[in-house]
Amino acid sequence: MIHHISIPAKDPHRVALILAELCQGSVMPFPPLEGAYAVAVKDDYGTLFEVYPIGSEIMPGQGQDEASFCQNAHPYHFTAVHAAISVPVSQDDIEAIAQREGWRTLACNRDGLFDLVEFWVENRLMLELLPPQMAEGYLQTMSPANLERLQTQLATVPMRG
Incomplete structure (x- = not known):
């Protein structure tokens, strides 16, 4: 069970608001890191x-010190990190939100296994969104x-990239 995940964003507040809209959650500041926000999904899993x-x-950290934050002045634009996330909104809602924001979406079938919607946050970070039917x-x-x-079945799927 994954209880929380962190993602980078050029505009963290805007991205947090959109994730909250998709998950029907709420946004709050994330005090350990200036300029960061948290989106509470309000589910039974936290x-x-x-x-x-x-x-x-x-x-x-060193010794008994906890982890700390630093800032990379030259971050990568894309990342291999992604997540498949069930959302309570429809595929149409996902596509409308992405269109409004100017972000790419694509309805996909992953190798005949299941359907999902690629949702490209800021056109650089992919979230695989699963509306109820796809979930x-x-x-x-x-x-x-x-x-x-x-x-x-996966052993027979050709490698991509």
């Missing part, structure tokens, strides 16, 4: 998105009862 200013990095397909595909079949 799901939270932390949205940091782009270039923010977390470094391990059902994802959960069925990834259920413990289907994992052996899934492993066999």
